[in-house]
Amino acid sequence: MNANDGTASLGASPVFDQARAEAAVRELLAAVGEDPSREGLRDTPARVARAYRELFAGLYTEPDSVLDKTFDESHEELVLVTDIPVYSTCEHHLLPFHGVAHVGYIPNARGRVTGLSKLARLIDLYARRPQVQERLTSQVADALVRRLDPRGVIVVVQAEHLCMGMRGIKKPGSRTTTSAVRGLMRDSASTRAEAIELIKAR
Numbered sequence: 608m609n610a611n612d613g614t615a616s617l618g619a620s621p622v623f624d625q626a627r628a629e630a631a632v633r634e635l636l637a638a639v640g641e642d643p644s645r646e647g648l649r650d651t652p653a654r655v656a657r658a659y660r661e662l663f664a665g666l667y668t669e670p671d672s673v674l675d676k677t678f679d680e681s682h683e684e685l686v687l688v689t690d691i692p693v694y695s696t697c698e699h700h701l702l703p704f705h706g707v708a709h710v711g712y713i714p715n716a717r718g719r720v721t722g723l724s725k726l727a728r729l730i731d732l733y734a735r736r737p738q739v740q741e742r743l744t745s746q747v748a749d750a751l752v753r754r755l756d757p758r759g760v761i762v763v764v765q766a767e768h769l770c771m772g773m774r775g776i777k778k779p780g781s782r783t784t785t786s787a788v789r790g791l792m793r794d795s796a797s798t799r800a801e802a803i804e805l806i807k808a809r
């Protein structure tokens with residue numbers, strides 16, 4: 608993990624501390640004026656802690672490891688998976704942002720490809736961290752560059768942020784689109800246009 612991945616201050620191997628998370632949730636409930644010991648809230652700290660462990664699972668697993676298994680398929684054209692559901696957590700408010708991701712890459716001359724499900728797993732693990740949408744998008748693109756050495760990569764994420772819907776500016780339904788392009792997708796306008804057309808036509 609490095610200084611740009613948003614997890615640097617956590618050290619090399621973050622671990623989930625269930626007891627500490629439970630205590631923090633109990634304290635938060637008390638801080639908002641609730642009674643953490645009342646019947647309906649008794650099991651809530653443990654439940655919330657387990658939920659956070661799941662939502663932040665990408666801190667405890669190295670996301671790029673899902674690309675450990677690759678194979679050669681002598682396919683040098685675009686591979687594009689669209690509409691991968693994304694659920695992530697905005698690191699500013701710890702509220703969800705959710706939507707879809709479209710991930711495409713052009714394998715290198717050796718045709719090194721990965722299983723299609725691995726692209727969705729990659730999105731999933733990088734999303735399961737305190738995130739901002741821009742970083743999620745570029746982390747996925749950079750992981751594909753590192754592991755597949757492809758000729759080009761495009762990642763587009765379209766998401767709605769609940770911190771903009773249920774609080775603050777209160778604009779539910781507004782959607783944010785972020786993209787990250789690498790290699791040929793950045794350098795060749797026609798290659799990028801082809802991928803964007805296919806994303807739009809899905």
Ligand SMILES: Nc1nc2c(ncn2[C@@H]2O[C@H](COP(=O)(O)OP(=O)(O)OP(=O)(O)O)[C@@H](O)[C@H]2O)c(=O)[nH]1
Nearest residue numbers: 697698699700738739740741768770771774775776
């Ligand atoms: N660029 C970017 N901004 C985000 C993302 N998620 C949330 N934000 C924004 O982060 C900003 C945090 O702004 P602050 O002024 O520090 O916090 P705030 O007072 O709660 O801001 P408001 O949401 O405007 O009420 C807000 O503008 C959010 O909309 C994201 O993924 N990317």
Ligand SMILES: [Zn+2]
Nearest residue numbers: 697699700770
């Ligand atoms: Zn937010």
